[in-house]
Amino acid sequence: MSRTVKLAAIPGDGIGPEVVAEALKVLRAATDGGEVDFDVTEFSLGAARFKATGDILTDSDLAAISTHDAILLGAVGGDPRDPELRGGIIERGLLLKLRFALDHYVNLRPTKVYPGVPSPLSDPGAVDFVVVREGTEGPYVGNGGSLRTGTPHEIANEVSVNTAYGVERVVRYAFELAAKRPAHKLTLVHKTNVLVFSGSLWQRTVDAVAVDYPTVAVDYQHVDAATIHLVANPSRFDVIVTDNLFGDILTDLAGAISGGIGLAASGNINPDGAFPSMFEPVHGSAPDIAGQQKADPTAAILSTALLLDHLGLLEAAARVTEAVEADIAARTTTVDGARSTTEIGDAIARRVSSILTPSSAR
Ligand SMILES: NC(=O)C1=CN([C@@H]2O[C@H](COP(=O)(O)OP(=O)(O)OC[C@H]3O[C@@H](n4cnc5c(N)ncnc54)[C@H](O)[C@@H]3O)[C@@H](O)[C@H]2O)C=CC1
Numbered sequence: 001m002s003r004t005v006k007l008a009a010i011p012g013d014g015i016g017p018e019v020v021a022e023a024l025k026v027l028r029a030a031t032d033g034g035e036v037d038f039d040v041t042e043f044s045l046g047a048a049r050f051k052a053t054g055d056i057l058t059d060s061d062l063a064a065i066s067t068h069d070a071i072l073l074g075a076v077g078g079d080p081r082d083p084e085l086r087g088g089i090i091e092r093g094l095l096l097k098l099r100f101a102l103d104h105y106v107n108l109r110p111t112k113v114y115p116g117v118p119s120p121l122s123d124p125g126a127v128d129f130v131v132v133r134e135g136t137e138g139p140y141v142g143n144g145g146s147l148r149t150g151t152p153h154e155i156a157n158e159v160s161v162n163t164a165y166g167v168e169r170v171v172r173y174a175f176e177l178a179a180k181r182p183a184h185k186l187t188l189v190h191k192t193n194v195l196v197f198s199g200s201l202w203q204r205t206v207d208a209v210a211v212d213y214p215t216v217a218v219d220y221q222h223v224d225a226a227t228i229h230l231v232a233n234p235s236r237f238d239v240i241v242t243d244n245l246f247g248d249i250l251t252d253l254a255g256a257i258s259g260g261i262g263l264a265a266s267g268n269i270n271p272d273g274a275f276p277s278m279f280e281p282v283h284g285s286a287p288d289i290a291g292q293q294k295a296d297p298t299a300a301i302l303s304t305a306l307l308l309d310h311l312g313l314l315e316a317a318a319r320v321t322e323a324v325e326a327d328i329a330a331r332t333t334t335v336d337g338a339r340s341t342t343e344i345g346d347a348i349a350r351r352v353s354s355i356l357t358p359s360s361a362r
């Protein structure tokens with residue numbers, strides 16, 4: 001008897017629906033005739049729904065989404081120039097609200113330079129690292145405000161929240177991951193020379209947790225220096241653990257060095273399993289190319305590989321990754337090149353269907 005997985009799909013805005021359609025196509029190809037059935041419920045949330053109804057993510061939306069085993073999200077947020085959508089109302093009210101409510105304290109963002117990928121680095125070396133970004137704290141929590149708003153004496157502040165509990169659990173997750181990977185290396189990225197209160201908490205936590213993982217070598221980089229090393233010598237990284245904002249910035253850079261933002265996948269994980277985890281490409285809704293079939297759906301497709309892996313469907317996950325690797329290796333143009341979003345999705349789905357078992361098992 002096959003297992004049924006309840007999947008909530010949130011295509012969202014801009015290129016979100018275009019890339020989610022391809023990701024679902026590949027997910028179905030990867031599990032077709034296998035031991036698992038995906039029962040997909042689509043939630044039409046985002047800018048269009050907000051404009052039509054005023055709702056972003058209601059309590060009943062959240063309750064319904066929470067009953068699923070996992071979530072696949074495209075991208076949210078409309079055109080930043082749209083006055084109705086100013087202040088990231090959709091991003092904060094939908095995406096961040098989901099991450100916080102579902103306690104996605106690990107934002108997992110793997111970075112790999114696949115063979116044949118058009119990296120802007122002349123010699124990227126063996127780039128294969130994972131950023132473990134804290135997902136529920138930092139300056140993203142909306143703790144701040146402004147005084148004398150709109151006057152020459154305006155004061156605006158945004159408080160970065162870092163709790164001992166929140167830092168310890170993500171740091172421990174990162175050590176656990178580093179201990180399982182071949183390089184056994186963890187780099188804390190922060191700005192301890194200036195952000196002394198939060199930086200000290202992160203550093204002391206890493207030092208304390210390191211005692212439980214004697215096989216893991218620990219390194220430290222200031223975030224500004226980390227951007228140099230990500231470009232100049234990315235193969236030095238294995239697992240990076242960092243806060244919400246630094247992780248957001250570093251992973252767009254990581255996407256750029258590893259073939260483009262159209263390849264960068266991510267998972268918002270609740271490791272305890274109390275809530276469904278949510279998988280999404282790193283990129284946003286890309287209003288500049290939306291509706292034109294120009295988006296590369298590979299990041300969303302690779303996000304389904306993370307989703308399958310998270311659900312313990314390892315063979316299907318390996319099949320998706322292998323098909324993507326083969327597709328990338330066969331690309332003769334850049335990722336933004338000649339094929340449409342649907343053509344890339346179709347090609348990867350065909351490859352997935354032709355792989356009967358992962359190469360490792362053959
Ligand atoms: N996770 C999410 O839902 C995110 C949402 N956003 C929202 O998305 C909107 C646009 O934000 P931006 O800062 O412009 O970031 P963005 O990631 O949407 O776009 C940055 C650049 O990358 C390109 N790009 C993005 N995804 C691509 C893909 N799959 N294939 C080819 N090119 C791709 C875009 O065309 C654009 O030139 C805003 O409303 C923003 O708040 C931004 C980041 C993440």
Ligand SMILES: CC(C)CC(=O)C(=O)O
Nearest residue numbers: 077091092095096248282
């Ligand atoms: C727009 C933000 C809420 C999304 C983003 O860039 C992120 O945190 O991944």
